[in-house]
Amino acid sequence: MTVKCPSKLKPLFDYIDKNKSRFIDNLKNAVSIQSVSGDPNRRNEVVKMIYWVANRLTALNATVEICDVGMQELPDGTTLKLPPVILASLGDDQRKPTLCVYGHLDVQPANRSDGWVTEPFELEIRDDVMFGRGTSDDKGPAISWLHVVEAYNAATLDLPVNLKFCYEGMEESGSEGLHELLLSKKDTFFKDVDYVCISDNYWLGTKKPCITYGLRGLCYFFLQVSCASKDLHSGIFGGSINEAMSDLIAILDTLVDKDGKILVPKIYDEVEPVTPEEKSLYESIDFSMEEYNQDIDSPQLLHDKKENLLMARWRYPSLSIHGIEGAFSESGSKTVIPKSVIGKFSIRLVPNQQPETVEKLFREHIEKQWKIRGSANSYTFTMLPGAAPAWKSNPDHPHYEAASKAVQYVYNIVPDFTREGGSIPVALTFQDVIGKNVLLLPMGRSDDNAHSQNEKLNISNYVEGTKLMAAYLYEVGLLEKVV
Numbered sequence: 001m002t003v004k005c006p007s008k009l010k011p012l013f014d015y016i017d018k019n020k021s022r023f024i025d026n027l028k029n030a031v032s033i034q035s036v037s038g039d040p041n042r043r044n045e046v047v048k049m050i051y052w053v054a055n056r057l058t059a060l061n062a063t064v065e066i067c068d069v070g071m072q073e074l075p076d077g078t079t080l081k082l083p084p085v086i087l088a089s090l091g092d093d094q095r096k097p098t099l100c101v102y103g104h105l106d107v108q109p110a111n112r113s114d115g116w117v118t119e120p121f122e123l124e125i126r127d128d129v130m131f132g133r134g135t136s137d138d139k140g141p142a143i144s145w146l147h148v149v150e151a152y153n154a155a156t157l158d159l160p161v162n163l164k165f166c167y168e169g170m171e172e173s174g175s176e177g178l179h180e181l182l183l184s185k186k187d188t189f190f191k192d193v194d195y196v197c198i199s200d201n202y203w204l205g206t207k208k209p210c211i212t213y214g215l216r217g218l219c220y221f222f223l224q225v226s227c228a229s230k231d232l233h234s235g236i237f238g239g240s241i242n243e244a245m246s247d248l249i250a251i252l253d254t255l256v257d258k259d260g261k262i263l264v265p266k267i268y269d270e271v272e273p274v275t276p277e278e279k280s281l282y283e284s285i286d287f288s289m290e291e292y293n294q295d296i297d298s299p300q301l302l303h304d305k306k307e308n309l310l311m312a313r314w315r316y317p318s319l320s321i322h323g324i325e326g327a328f329s330e331s332g333s334k335t336v337i338p339k340s341v342i343g344k345f346s347i348r349l350v351p352n353q354q355p356e357t358v359e360k361l362f363r364e365h366i367e368k369q370w371k372i373r374g375s376a377n378s379y380t381f382t383m384l385p386g387a388a389p390a391w392k393s394n395p396d397h398p399h400y401e402a403a404s405k406a407v408q409y410v411y412n413i414v415p416d417f418t419r420e421g422g423s424i425p426v427a428l429t430f431q432d433v434i435g436k437n438v439l440l441l442p443m444g445r446s447d448d449n450a451h452s453q454n455e456k457l458n459i460s461n462y463v464e465g466t467k468l469m470a471a472y473l474y475e476v477g478l479l480e481k482v483v
């Protein structure tokens with residue numbers, strides 16, 4: 001049985017429906033800004049995107065602060081200014097609870113040549129689907145909070161909460177600078193915050209909304225192996241030296257086996273044991289392994305039971321090898337021995353695992369494997385800034401009940417409470433620094449292709465998701481103030 005939607009929300013929902021085309025146009029403009037945080041050459045685009053949103057917040061009468069968060073040190077030793085972070089406030093009524101919403105305005109890289117069917121930075125609509133980088137992760141959800149404020153204003157309804165916005169431009173590159181900013185603003189901007197909401201993840205499937213109370217953490221590593229001062233002809237030098245690429249591949253091959261088991265000793269030591277209560281949680285979750293695989297077309301999933309697959313995504317660490325910089329990767333054949341290559345891999349962390357401990361285990365493992373390999377070459381091993389532990393909240397908190405009611409008003413279904421395998425480092429900072437309940441309210445679907453080719457957001461998710469945010473604000477307004 002679901003709860004009935006309060007009539008007060010009707011004018012908001014009507015406004016959102018009526019203004020759908022304009023909201024889509026706004027997203028089209030946002031997508032056209034190529035705010036790729038991982039590309040130093042497009043840093044000005046990230047800054048442009050930050051100001052694009054800041055100006056809109058100002059137009060909504062928010063008090064907007066553009067916060068400088070310092071410099072980024074790039075792997076080649078040069079430095080680059082980090083994009084500023086937006087901290088904005090709307091309302092300061094001591095009788096209302098204060099909600100802080102977080103979003104990120106940067107995106108993952110995307111090139112048409114990667115296999116996109118549309119131009120990644122030009123929003124293209126096909127039936128109910130809007131294709132474009134950032135539509136789902138995270139420009140669509142981030143700008144929807146602004147549309148919600150607009151809807152409340154247009155319906156001449158007082159905002160049910162004091163609203164604070166924390167929008168950054170480096171999430172896809174480890175949220176550099178953000179943690180320190182939050183710490184420095186703990187007793188000022190964040191002092192009165194009662195609840196935190198992040199809309200930056202996805203439904204577990206394609207049909208049923210969910211509310212998310214856990215994320216994995218992340219450590220990202222670079223392993224560089226060098227063998228010469230310049231690239232070499234393999235006909236002249238092949239067989240005469242230890243090759244950097246062969247050494248790198250040999251070491252990468254010692255990290256994870258074909259069943260996904262991480263081979264670094266002691267890596268599973270800290271992982272929380274599964275309790276019978278936890279096991280029973282998975283049974284009721286609405287999740288189809290067939291649908292999950294149908295979308296990606298993998299020859300075989302590593303798990304044959306729903307529970308085991310969900311546990312592998314939510315509560316066990318996983319290791320992925322992402323790429324090799326410096327390796328020949330163009331089409332055609334080139335008989336080259338690369339002089340130096342950088343292997344890039346990461347591990348998703350789970351509760352109890354700490355980045356410092358994990359880094360130490362990896363460093364020791366690589367040192368040992370390098371000795372076994374016995375190569376004459378040299379290597380450097382680095383953990384990138386922004387490593388973060390996992391985050392887990394308490395879904396029995398009234399904040400989660402409020403969000404569940406909001407889902408029921410819009411979708412007429414009781415949502416599942418889920419965890420997710422991705423990482424949003426700031427979720428834990430909000431929980432630890434602000435000490436308040438954090439909740440993830442996803443807008444998009446599991447098949448939105450975040451980080452992949454043909455990222456999309458369904459128009460229906462965009463529109464109903466905006467209504468969900470409006471209904472959620474209403475319900476949070478009914479909660480107790482915490483401070």
Ligand SMILES: NCC(=O)N[C@@H](Cc1c[nH]cn1)C(=O)O
Nearest residue numbers: 137171172173174200422423424
């Ligand atoms: N929508 C959240 C997300 O995609 N987070 C990234 C975070 C990241 C990327 N590189 C470093 N951190 C993720 O990969 O989970």
Ligand SMILES: [Zn+2]
Nearest residue numbers: 104137138200
């Ligand atoms: Zn995101």
Ligand SMILES: [Zn+2]
Nearest residue numbers: 137172450451
């Ligand atoms: Zn992302």
